[in-house]
Amino acid sequence: MTAISMTVNGKAVSADVEDRTLLVHFIRDHLHLTGTHVGCDTSQCGACVVHVDGRAIKSCTMLAAQADGATVMTIEGLAKDGKLHPVQEAFREHHGLQCGFCTPGMIMTAVDIIRRKPALDEKTIREELEGNICRCTGYHNIVKAIAAAAGAKA
Amino acid sequence: MYSFTYRRPASLAEAQKLFEGASDPKFLAGGQTLLPTMKQRLNAPSDVIDLGKIAELRGIAKSEGGLTIGAMTKHFEVATSADVKAVIPALAELAEGIGDPLVRHMGTIGGSVANNDPAADYPAAVLGLGATITTSKRAIKADEFFKGMFETALEPNEIIKSFAFPKPEKAAYMKFPNPASRYAMVGVFVARTAGGVRVAVTGAGPCVFRVPEMEAALAKSFTPDAVASIKVPAGDLNSDLHGSAEYRAHLVTVMAKRAVAAAG
Incomplete structure (x- = not known):
């Protein structure tokens, strides 16, 4: 067992976890924040994307112990004071989801893309979404939502 | 994933001591290959020794005649470094072209090169630029480092510390990515350096290799x-469901042409 502590969505958390615990399982099973999804379990689909120290990563491909001392943000941490984050709002406005399974990862990646890239055209958005798979193939509206959120910010 | 003991040393010396004392240990860099293979039970180390907290393994510095990049420097950091x-x-x-943005936020240059995946991108740059690899034990020239499929000159308890890349006069990398995995079907790194022209090919064969005929x-x-008009022989190249050896041989010439054009 390994003792870990980190800040998740602004709250200090600590636990003793089995060494092999993945960050995504710590988030879901120990913290009961089930917005972060496990889609493929092979590090490809990006449904598990969270931010660790301000960078979007696949939480199924990081040990919880590696995140010891880190600041983690999950989809649950985006909305503030009952108000959706502008990217969440854009996904709703532009219907950027079908079944919704990939949505938490898509939104966490989108927030990261918009933060990193000052100018976002459609091609860049599609390239940047390489690590997120929507099995409904609903990319068109996802790209539209991200472009709208990026434009609103600028 | 099978269970293991997680270790997080604060220094290289401590990492090596932990390695000596374990029955079947593995060093963990960014984990973007190791953890997926452990989840698939292709790897089942007794101890995972995380190099993530060893400060001396990180960072990018301009050095005499080029760049020194610490082994634990992430792809994202290299891609965005001024x-x-x-x-x-x-x-x-x-x-910037490795994997996807999420992988680039975790994956490291040292992890990629130590793993020496036949289709990884970094080995092409290390060999193509004639970099020197400094380890916990010695300095190794790129030409002596890559030994075969997933094989390098590294000894079991030898850790890459940094890479010294000489500044080339011109250089470019062109890859034909597998559309699903983004690994190189074929990637060609071309560099004109003070010591001559170097052409390094990844993805095509079992291990990164140079093409002396193209260099000449x-x-x-x-x-x-x-x-x-220079073709590499298809005989030793990879053949799989993504492409035949002949197809890869053809791509080597096409990517080499594009890399030279891009280098200008």
């Missing part, structure tokens, strides 16, 4: 036409 973009822009571009032709004339 120093890398200024000194060896081809290296920043290569890093480019030394005479650094133009795409110079390599247009």
